[in-house]
Amino acid sequence: MPRVGEIEAALFEIAPHACAMDWDNVGLLVGKPGREVRKILVSLDITEAVIEEAHRWGADLIVSHHPVIFHGQKRVTDQDVTGRILLQLVECNLSAICMHTNLDITEGGVNDTLAEYLSLRDFYRLENTGVVRVGTLDAPMELTEFVRYVSKRLNCNGVRYADAGRPVHRVGVGGGACGEFEDAAITAGCDTYVTADLSYHQFVDAKAKGINLIDAGHFPTEDPVCGEVAAYLQAKFPQVEIQKSAVHREAIQYYVEGV
Numbered sequence: 001m002p003r004v005g006e007i008e009a010a011l012f013e014i015a016p017h018a019c020a021m022d023w024d025n026v027g028l029l030v031g032k033p034g035r036e037v038r039k040i041l042v043s044l045d046i047t048e049a050v051i052e053e054a055h056r057w058g059a060d061l062i063v064s065h066h067p068v069i070f071h072g073q074k075r076v077t078d079q080d081v082t083g084r085i086l087l088q089l090v091e092c093n094l095s096a097i098c099m100h101t102n103l104d105i106t107e108g109g110v111n112d113t114l115a116e117y118l119s120l121r122d123f124y125r126l127e128n129t130g131v132v133r134v135g136t137l138d139a140p141m142e143l144t145e146f147v148r149y150v151s152k153r154l155n156c157n158g159v160r161y162a163d164a165g166r167p168v169h170r171v172g173v174g175g176g177a178c179g180e181f182e183d184a185a186i187t188a189g190c191d192t193y194v195t196a197d198l199s200y201h202q203f204v205d206a207k208a209k210g211i212n213l214i215d216a217g218h219f220p221t222e223d224p225v226c227g228e229v230a231a232y233l234q235a236k237f238p239q240v241e242i243q244k245s246a247v248h249r250e251a252i253q254y255y256v257e258g259v
Helices: 004-014 048-057 081-091 101-105 110-117 143-153 179-187 200-209 218-222 224-236
Strands: 027-030 039-043 061-064 095-098 121-125 133-141 160-162 168-173 192-195 212-215 241-244
Touching (some): 004 027, 004 224, 101 110, 110 133, 133 143, 143 168, 218 224
Parallel strands (some): 039 241, 061 095, 192 212
Antiparallel strands (some): 027 095, 121 133, 133 168
16 A cells, blocks of 8 residues: 555645745645555545544545645644644544645646636636636626626635626636735736635725626635545555545635525
């Protein structure tokens, strides 16, 4: 059976460590590289519920997108969420490998997958962003129609959007919190930008700036890549059982008056 270090090396083949931003924390964050792996659970995040799921299933390793150690953790106790998660991983004898901004940037990663999910054609990476992809729809769509399409394709609980009065044809996408690249999408000629975690003022200014904005949520815009990672690892290590988390879902819920 392959070992944890071999799984990490295989993931770095598609999402090289060198692609990660300098502030990021990627790779094997919990566990021993020499441990054998028979079952892998893939999830966008490592939460207490995901660890319980992995432990019940008998997994040896969790592969996630968001790093389980990120904000300068100085102690591991049960007095904070990250500490509890790290203790739980160790107590359940689970290793953790995390592929974050390197998976955002790389070909076939988060943003290529998002562009493919939204049926963008001839998409390419905006080099001045590293992450944003720009492509076109087969035919222009009305914004409300495209919003419904995005919501359905990404299984969103809700979608926030701003209408600049333009049909949707040339689209920029940035999975997760990529609001900082809105102006880059405008410069690239996009009429519509799909991302997550946009600010109030970005919505207020959207019409004046001439771009439709769609905030489809952090989880929905990034979670599709987990299926791609699972499929890649299954092809690479056919002797290992691999599945995507069934318990980890969008955490944000929406209440709309009158609905």
